[in-house]
Amino acid sequence: MEVLRVQRVASESKDASIPAMFVKSETEQPGITTVQGVNLEVPVIDFSNPNQEKVLREVYEASKDWGMFQIVNHEIPSQLITNLQGVGKEFFELPQEEKEVYAKIEGSESLEGYGTKLSKDVNGKKGWVDHLFHVIWPPSSINYRFWPKNPPSYREVNEEYSKHLRGVVDKLMKSMSIGLGLEGNELKEYAGGDDMIHLLKINYYPPCPCPDLVLGVPQHTDMSYITILVPNEVQGLQAFRDGHWYDVKYVPNALVIHIGDQMEILSNGKYKAVLHRTTVKENETRMSWPVFIEPKGEHVVGPHPKLVNEDNPPKYKTKKYKDYAYCKLNKTPQ
Numbered sequence: 215m216e217v218l219r220v221q222r223v224a225s226e227s228k229d230a231s232i233p234a235m236f237v238k239s240e241t242e243q244p245g246i247t248t249v250q251g252v253n254l255e256v257p258v259i260d261f262s263n264p265n266q267e268k269v270l271r272e273v274y275e276a277s278k279d280w281g282m283f284q285i286v287n288h289e290i291p292s293q294l295i296t297n298l299q300g301v302g303k304e305f306f307e308l309p310q311e312e313k314e315v316y317a318k319i320e321g322s323e324s325l326e327g328y329g330t331k332l333s334k335d336v337n338g339k340k341g342w343v344d345h346l347f348h349v350i351w352p353p354s355s356i357n358y359r360f361w362p363k364n365p366p367s368y369r370e371v372n373e374e375y376s377k378h379l380r381g382v383v384d385k386l387m388k389s390m391s392i393g394l395g396l397e398g399n400e401l402k403e404y405a406g407g408d409d410m411i412h413l414l415k416i417n418y419y420p421p422c423p424c425p426d427l428v429l430g431v432p433q434h435t436d437m438s439y440i441t442i443l444v445p446n447e448v449q450g451l452q453a454f455r456d457g458h459w460y461d462v463k464y465v466p467n468a469l470v471i472h473i474g475d476q477m478e479i480l481s482n483g484k485y486k487a488v489l490h491r492t493t494v495k496e497n498e499t500r501m502s503w504p505v506f507i508e509p510k511g512e513h514v515v516g517p518h519p520k521l522v523n524e525d526n527p528p529k530y531k532t533k534k535y536k537d538y539a540y541c542k543l544n545k546t547p548q
């Protein structure tokens with residue numbers, strides 16, 4: 215049996231019709247639910263600002279008020295980002311059979327591999343997106359079976375990106391720690407230190423004849439501590455703010471940072487996980503490269519002990535991350 219791949223559906227949807235399983239209900243359709251003509255300008259933080267006190271303050275405010283911000287001058291060379299995008303794009307442009315070599319293993323609990331989300335949303339609808347997931351850090355958790363061998367430079371480019379990204383993770387975790395009144399290293403240590411998993415996802419959103427009716431990724435908060443995302447130049451990320459959906463402005467060379475559930479929990483609610491979703495375009499392919507920074511499954515997650523006391527009791531349960539993930543993915547109460 216042929217598996218469903220949105221890239222293939224897209225290539226076969228040349229007229230203005232698409233299979234009904236992708237058409238969202240009116241309460242979700244972006245053509246109806248997006249605030250038109252307004253780009254949400256989430257805070258853009260200059261990481262290289264000589265006034266590092268200001269950077270700390272900006273990271274703190276954005277994590278608390280928005281749950282999302284963009285960073286520029288982050289020391290990841292723009293050529294490296296271009297290369298990361300280039301090798302990812304080359305992979306998705308390979309013939310279908312070559313991509314299927316990396317397909318997610320059916321029945322496996324791991325997210326790793328090439329695929330299309332099989333589960334439908336609450337209304338039984340699917341997203342207009344395919345993806346590839348693989349771990350890029352730590353080395354002991356990497357399974358190269360899911361790293362494309364074609365293009366040949368895929369591995370080298372991704373390893374180089376991962377190396378640079380670790381510096382950004384450290385700086386973000388340190389800033390967020392200080393923002394909460396902790397020592398610079400305390401948040402990362404409690405979160406899992408250098409054992410935290412860096413899980414790369416590549417989203418591939420092919421052109422869609424009716425972009426107003428579908429969503430790429432439906433509304434969600436990420437489960438991670440933080441997510442660091444490189445988009446291509448095709449706008450599509452939306453954030454929910456003050457009760458409405460807005461397009462997030464594309465900023466060249468910026469990394470988009472999302473606060474995820476685990477950071478909200480770790481901070482006992484001080485930092486907010488951002489609700490977001492993606493739209494697609496009629497004539498352009500959108501791609502994005504989020505890296506989810508998350509604990510290992512066995513890691514116990516909950517509010518940092520120094521952030522709770524009698525006056526500020528824990529707002530979230532303490533449990534293993536894998537149990538948290540199970541409840542979230544199966545939509546059972548936490």
Ligand SMILES: O=C(O)CCC(=O)C(=O)O
Nearest residue numbers: 417431445451492502504
């Ligand atoms: O493509 C994007 O900009 C966001 C994707 C996303 O939210 C996700 O994959 O979790």
Ligand SMILES: [Fe+2]
Nearest residue numbers: 434435436490
């Ligand atoms: Fe997300």
